[in-house]
Amino acid sequence: MWNRREVKKRGKKMFLRNWLAMVSICFLLAFTGAEFVSSASFIHDFDVGETLGNDQVLTQETNVSNWDILMHWLNIDPDDDSHPVIQAAQQDIQPAFDNLTQPFSAFFNLLYRSDFKGWVGICLAAIGVAVSVWFTIAVIWVLVVGARRFFLECRVRDQIGLRALLFPFHRSIWRKLTLAMLLKHVYYFLWSLTIVGLPIKHYSYKMVPYLLAENPNLKPREAIMLSRQMMDGQKWRCFVMDVTIYLPWSLLPALVLGAAGFALTAVTGQEAFRFLYSGMVVSLLDMFFVNGYKSGVYTELYTILRQEKLDQDPAWNEVFVIPAFGDASAEGPKPKRKDYPPQVEKDPVFHYIHQHRLDYKRRYGVWHLVLLFFAFSFAGWLWEVGIHIVTQGIFVNRGTMYGPWLPIYGCGAVLVLLLLRKVFKNPPLTFVVSMVVCSIIEYFASWYLEKAHGIRWWDYSGYFMNLNGRICLEGAVVFGLACCLVVYFVGPLLGELIDKIPPQRRMALSLVLAALFLIDGAYSSKHPNAGKGITDYDNWKQEEMTALPPEQIEALLPILKE
Structure with a gap:
């Protein structure tokens, strides 16, 4: 049975020995939205007031319902009480429609913003949503598996290249990993509807990316089942471990910096100290330490649970196909292994990576x-x-x-x-x-x-x-x-x-x-x-006002003209 303090100690050592590499990978995951999203949120911050002015921010805080967007697309006047559709909306159909179409709000928002009417607008909106969904499933989720591969290799060898991170995108395994991660998220979503199943399945499926990183030939359901078996009896202990990491490294700094922000706000009168700067410092702490630390801890935990399963049943050797990943993480200086150890040749990706090296040092004519x-x-x-x-x-x-x-x-x-x-x-x-x-x-x-x-x-x-x-x-x-x-x-x-x-x-x-x-x-x-969408960065300010009632638009027009 693993000891929480020992796992955290090993994870921290692994992280510190590979600090730059792991921080870089965690930053990439955070920036792309794959994981650790809150760490990079300050980079994406957008101050509407700086663009429109404080008196105009109100125009950006409106929200158009999916029903209103549908009426706009159908060219139906929402104030025409004689229209049968409007009469139906007055019979509580509008809120029901909005609730049912909530998962497709992105499609309706794109449809509303589209300058093309009719089926052209629908097609463009559908393409936009489809591309977003495809990128999330086929790139972002698969990138999570590549990151686990990178962390596992950091434990046992030196000179880790980006090929370890991007190995899933070889066409022979990319589709398998996409299906596996999609099924994992579908199961997780369905279990989250029960509320009780949300935290349980969060830990039950924790090892799915690690299993796929080591053996991408696993079938989707098989990877999920094996993860559940590895985490059987470990979920509560993992939760406690997460709490012991969160309290000193996330919650406490947030409270201290928040209090400091309130004090600086009271002295300077600048709200930025209260919100932006204090939050940015916490995000930087997460980015440069906490994210990599947690990744190291769970990478070590995977290797421990992996070894436990191998000790219990040798049949698990068919699952864990890279024996080197079970090696103990070296103490002291990092081992100088210029290449994979011989036993890693069992890795199904090994031959592809080493036969398809791209020469980034080449010269171009x-x-x-x-x-x-x-x-x-x-x-x-x-x-x-x-x-x-x-x-x-x-x-x-x-x-x-x-x-x-x-x-x-x-x-x-x-x-x-x-x-x-x-x-x-x-x-x-x-x-x-x-x-x-x-x-x-x-x-x-x-x-x-x-x-x-x-x-x-x-x-x-x-x-x-x-x-x-x-x-x-x-x-x-x-x-x-x-x-x-x-x-x-x-x-x-x-x-x-x-x-x-x-x-x-x-x-x-x-x-x-x-x-x-x-x-x-x-x-x-x-x-x-x-022209429009190319150089007119001022016109869109008034375009956003179309979501407001006519009387509110009349009140705000003098402000925009100023």
């Missing part, structure tokens, strides 16, 4: 860089167009130019590949330096475009740690993560694909794209792409 520029410019255009479709249900041709490219993305990616080669061996440093480089590019691009054309193509006013509305912390983090993806995966992969193109065709394709780009640039310099 001139035509490679030209094609990579256009590839990443196109990817940036898809990204921003997709964001508008997903979040607003509308198609917007983003950027200063008319073609399907955003050159700021291509410039950032190419410059990082050219200038940061010396730091590629250190992924965290690559991330930080890429944030700085891309932020500099974005800031001066915004400044130049505003000086040249008198308008802005993006405005981060209101976002946490924004600088003159041109750059912000959240955008910098996104660029940093994207650059790491470019450096270690997408860039080398596209480089290999470009290598397969004959040199003459490679040059011809580059020249054709460059010619089209120059033509677009020449025209856009005189007639830049602008």
Whole structure:
């Protein structure tokens, strides 16, 4: 039987010996919303008052019901009491409809924001919701499994690469893990409806990602069943362990900093000390210590429960296919293992990882860089167009130019590949330096475009740690993560694909794209792409008022005009 203090001690040692790597992975999980979401919440903070002014914040605090959105789409006047639909709504159908459609509120909100009417609006709204759901299930949930693999490998060997984190995305196992994690969340949701089952199943399914990380060939129901068996009799002890971690490392700092915030607010009169800064310090403590500490503790617990099951029944050897994960975590300095120990060859992912190494240190030729520029410019255009479709249900041709490219993305990616080669061996440093480089590019691009054309193509006013509305912390983090993806995966992969193109065709394709780009640039310099959803960052303030009653709109119009 495991001892709580010993498990916490081992977990802390493991975390401190792999501090930078585990903090980096936990930050990635928090920023993407996979786990530890509250730790990165301050990065996503948006102050509406900074954008609209304090007197205008009221326009953002309205909420349109799903029924009202349906009436808007059907072009039915909600004040027309003679209409049979409105008469039905007066018979308590509206609240029932809102309750039944609550799980689909995202779809209705996208439908309401869409400028397209009829079936086009429905299709765009459905695409937006579908993309969001797919990304959550197929990327975010699977990333949790990859993180468990990373933590397990941190225990037994040195020089852990991002391949350990991203191993689930190989096509041969990605679908299996997606189905397993989907089934886990479906079961958890159904049990949560009973209220009592919510905390029980939270711990019952705790080992599912660890089991899948070690043996991705497990069937979904099999992984859930094995997790329940491993956690049988352990749930209450895990709850107590969580409490002993939460009280000193989360609750106590929050209370102390909250009291300090109240005191500073009373002295300075600044509400920011009371809420934002005190909460940000707690989030930073979670990000740099608590999240990694808890991950280390549960990784050690998995190895303990794993060994207990092996001692009870040798048949569990068919489940635990990587014997190295059962090795005791080394004391003192980290063992210098340059590669997997021989017994890890039983791992079904082992051969793929070591036969498909991407050379991120490779050099790119001139035509490679030209094609990579256009590839990443196109990817940036898809990204921003997709964001508008997903979040607003509308198609917007983003950027200063008319073609399907955003050159700021291509410039950032190419410059990082050219200038940061010396730091590629250190992924965290690559991330930080890429944030700085891309932020500099974005800031001066915004400044130049505003000086040249008198308008802005993006405005981060209101976002946490924004600088003159041109750059912000959240955008910098996104660029940093994207650059790491470019450096270690997408860039080398596209480089290999470009290598397969004959040199003459490679040059011809580059020249054709460059010619089209120059033509677009020449025209856009005189007639830049602008308009709704592209440069009108003030018009949306009044558009949000459509959710208000007419008399309230009349009262607020003078404020907006000022």
